[in-house]
Amino acid sequence: MTTSLIIGGLVLFSLLHLVTATRSIRSAAAEHLSELQYKSLFSLLSLVTFGGAIYGYIESSYVEFWVPESAVVLFQSFVLMPIAIILLVSSYISRGTQRLTRHPMLMGVAIACFSHVLVNGDLAFILFFGGLGTYAVLAMIWSDYQCRISKGPKDQLFLEQTGYFPSFGRLYPEEGDILPRVGTLGPVIGAVSYGLAITYHGQLLGVSPLSSLLAS
Structure with missing residues (x-):
């Protein structure tokens, strides 16, 4: 379970950042969301995905x-x-x-x-x-x-x-x-x-x- 959390959290974290680094997608998102909404959603998803990976790491056996x-x-x-x-x-x-x-x-x-x-x-x-x-x-x-x-x-x-x-x-x-x-x-x-x-x-x-x- 902890291994899955590490891998899953980092995969989702990476995909989130790579998708938002895609200029066409970022431009489309900017048209539908305000800057505050975009940053808030991005920060929340980053925190959840990266936090899941950290939790899996902390709880893992050596x-x-x-x-x-x-x-x-x-x-x-x-x-x-x-x-x-x-x-x-x-x-x-x-x-x-x-x-x-x-x-x-x-x-x-x-x-x-x-x-x-x-x-x-x-x-x-x-x-x-x-x-x-x-x-x-x-x-x-x-x-x-x-x-x-x-x-x-x-x-x-x-x-x-x-x-x-x-x-x-x-x-x-x-x-x-x-x-x-x-x-x-x-x-x-x-x-x-x-x-x-x-x-x-x-x-x-x-x-x-x-x-x-x-x-x-």
């Missing part, structure tokens, strides 16, 4: 598939997670973060989720974080598809001037760029956020990545 090596934990904690958190935080501060990766928020979620699967061999953990990471990847692909079929000049420029992986050539604005500079504020605040997360992870969630560093 079924272990693997125990990670300390080197994997160190790589996840001190290489992958800084990247994920900096992308996540920076995405809310500056659009220039899209010079690093086209979808910084979703890329941060994907890296965070899949990297956590590396260091947690529990079935419920794999299903929950693996499913959420899969949604983030699908959302990036679907968003790009919406840009390609729109044929709008801004969408085409966005696809041409961004990519999934960093490129030194994109870091410096050129004539015709539609994105601002990356800036330092977002990465700095992201780095501080990572520092707080790694420091208080043990107190909040009971497992400290720092213990693996000390044990290595």
Whole structure:
């Protein structure tokens, strides 16, 4: 039952977000619903579906598939997670973060989720974080598809001037760029956020990545 809740909740959550990211459907909904109605309905359905997945995860029994090596934990904690958190935080501060990766928020979620699967061999953990990471990847692909079929000049420029992986050539604005500079504020605040997360992870969630560093 709990496994079904995790899978079902995340599938419905993902479908809800992918459907509402479809521009034709979103435009049709906007014609029949006010902005307040649309946001309220979307928020309610998101809360119910994601909440169901969280409840299934919390109530699941522990079924272990693997125990990670300390080197994997160190790589996840001190290489992958800084990247994920900096992308996540920076995405809310500056659009220039899209010079690093086209979808910084979703890329941060994907890296965070899949990297956590590396260091947690529990079935419920794999299903929950693996499913959420899969949604983030699908959302990036679907968003790009919406840009390609729109044929709008801004969408085409966005696809041409961004990519999934960093490129030194994109870091410096050129004539015709539609994105601002990356800036330092977002990465700095992201780095501080990572520092707080790694420091208080043990107190909040009971497992400290720092213990693996000390044990290595």
